[in-house]
Amino acid sequence: QSRNPDGSWKPLTEDFRESTYKNYFWMVPYNIAGLIEIIGGKAAAEKRLDEFFTRLDAGYNDAWFASGNEPSFHIPWIYNWVGTPYKAQEIINRVLNEQYSSKIDGLPGNDDLGTMGAWYVFACIGLYPEIPGIGGFTVNTPIFSSVKVHLKKGDIVIKGGSEKNIYIKSMKLNGKPYDNTWIDWDQLNNGGTIDFATSAKPDVKWGTKVIPPSFP
Known part of the structure; x- marks a missing residue:
C-alpha cells in the first residue's frame, strides 16, 4: 500500500500496476498458510476466494480474478491450502473452458513469451509449480487420460485425467494411495507414475488431510 508525501496511507485502489489489491493480496506463495492464518483462518480465506472468483476475466483495474495476467495465475490452487481442493479443481476447469479456446484470439491475455500457454499446459496435466524456487507441484485434475513428461532421470507418467469428470476422487503416487495436494520434487525427480480416479x-474429503507446505 502506497503512502502520500506526508506519510498517510493512500487508498487501496491507487498505485497498483497490471492488477489490483485483491489480486496482489494473495501473492505470498512462500507462506500461504501464514497468510490464511493472519486473515482469520481457512473459513475466512475460503469466503474471500469464493467472492474473488465471481468472474474470471478481470482487466488491470477490476477486483476479481484475472485469467489473463500473471499476478493472478497461482490463486486457484490456494483452495488446496484452505482445505477445499475440489473448488480449485472446479475453478481451474472453468478457466480452461471459459477463457481459453482454439480460436485466433483464444488466449485470455498477452502470452508474454509463452507464460499464458505454460499456465494452460500445467493446468491440463494437473501439476502446478505454486511456490517459485521450491521444487514441487500442487495438484488439480488433469484433462488427459494419459500424459508422459520426459525428464533426464526418468519419465513422469500421469494417468486417469478427464475433461468431463473434473473432480479428483482418489490418487496414487507410484502405486500407493496418496491423499495430498502437494507432491515434492524429490518424489518425481527420478520419474514416477501418478494415477488419478475422477468423478463428475x-x-x-479428498486431499483435505494434509495441507501443502509453506516456506516462510
Whole structure:
C-alpha cells in the first residue's frame, strides 16, 4: 500500500500496476498458510476466494480474478491450502473452458513469451509449480487420460485425467494411495507414475488431510 508525501496511507485502489489489491493480496506463495492464518483462518480465506472468483476475466483495474495476467495465475490452487481442493479443481476447469479456446484470439491475455500457454499446459496435466524456487507441484485434475513428461532421470507418467469428470476422487503416487495436494520434487525427480480416479461430483474429503507446505 502506497503512502502520500506526508506519510498517510493512500487508498487501496491507487498505485497498483497490471492488477489490483485483491489480486496482489494473495501473492505470498512462500507462506500461504501464514497468510490464511493472519486473515482469520481457512473459513475466512475460503469466503474471500469464493467472492474473488465471481468472474474470471478481470482487466488491470477490476477486483476479481484475472485469467489473463500473471499476478493472478497461482490463486486457484490456494483452495488446496484452505482445505477445499475440489473448488480449485472446479475453478481451474472453468478457466480452461471459459477463457481459453482454439480460436485466433483464444488466449485470455498477452502470452508474454509463452507464460499464458505454460499456465494452460500445467493446468491440463494437473501439476502446478505454486511456490517459485521450491521444487514441487500442487495438484488439480488433469484433462488427459494419459500424459508422459520426459525428464533426464526418468519419465513422469500421469494417468486417469478427464475433461468431463473434473473432480479428483482418489490418487496414487507410484502405486500407493496418496491423499495430498502437494507432491515434492524429490518424489518425481527420478520419474514416477501418478494415477488419478475422477468423478463428475466433488469429493469434499479428498486431499483435505494434509495441507501443502509453506516456506516462510
